[in-house]
Amino acid sequence: xxxxxLVLGALRPRGALAxxxxxxxxxxxxxxxxREHSERVTPWGRVINRGALxxxxxxxxxxxxxxxxxKWPSGPYAVVIVGGRVVGAVDEGGVRIDRALxxxxxxxxxxxxxxxxxxxxxxxxxxxxxxxxxPPAHSYLLRLLSLDCAGCGTLLVGFDGAKRP
Numbered sequence: 001x002x003x004x005x006l007v008l009g010a011l012r013p014r015g016a017l018a019x020x021x022x023x024x025x026x027x028x029x030x031x032x033x034x035r036e037h038s039e040r041v042t043p044w045g046r047v048i049n050r051g052a053l054x055x056x057x058x059x060x061x062x063x064x065x066x067x068x069x070x071k072w073p074s075g076p077y078a079v080v081i082v083g084g085r086v087v088g089a090v091d092e093g094g095v096r097i098d099r100a101l102x103x104x105x106x107x108x109x110x111x112x113x114x115x116x117x118x119x120x121x122x123x124x125x126x127x128x129x130x131x132x133x134x135p136p137a138h139s140y141l142l143r144l145l146s147l148d149c150a151g152c153g154t155l156l157v158g159f160d161g162a163k164r165p
Contacts (some may be wrong), residue, residue, distance in 0.1 A: 007062045007157050008119040015070035017152065018145050022061045026144060036091050037134035044080065045109025051131025051156075054115050058129060058158030063141040068151035073118050077132070091147025109120050116155075119129070125159040132156075 004087040008019035022030070030052070038048045055061055075091030082105035088097035090111075113132065121128040133141060133156050 001049065001162075003060055003162065004062050007064060007121070008012045010124050011064060011066075011118070011155075011157075014072075014118075014120070015067045016064050016155075017067050018147065018158075020063050020145055022063055022144070023094070027056055027061050029140065031059075031134055033137040033140060034073070034134055035164045036067040037136055043124055044111045045082075047111045047113065049113040049134055050139065051113050051115035053127045053132050055131045055156040055158030058127065059160045060158065061159045062159075063144055064155040064157055065142065065145045065147050065149075066153040066155055068153075070153060070155075073130075075115050076114060077116070078111050081112060097106065120158075121157060121159070124163055125157075125161070126163055127160040129158045130155055131158075 002021070004019040004021045008016055034049050034052045034056070038046055040046070072092070076089040078090040079086050080088035080090070080095070080097060082102060084107060085101060085105050087105055088095060089100040116130040116132070118128070118130050121130060133154055138154045140148075142148065142152065
């Protein structure tokens, strides 16, 4: 079975639509897009996609298209850091900021996007890591997947191999 078919089979019940194994050059392009995105300063500060970078460091990387109804795993999805201190988190309930911690924090602001744990992937893959890509990487992945659908999302899945049955 092809690796992308294994990933798609595991994620289809959650609402995955398509999957594609990325070549080395495509992985490098996603890495470049993620790094460039992390250099931009947003109103929240720099956005560092640790999850995507971890996925890109695995032996295999699969791009997955997700439908609007995709069932995401529970969070946290990101943490908000001010002056080196975690002051908040982003989870299925939205953004939560601890005002007391924020009031005492000084320094740079960052949002660190975390890797996602998806149990179905852990059943079939060795050392899996999943992550939501940045908006520029998302657009690139949709082009690679030959999809142009409103409401579609993308997911990166990195892993070191398939588990033996």
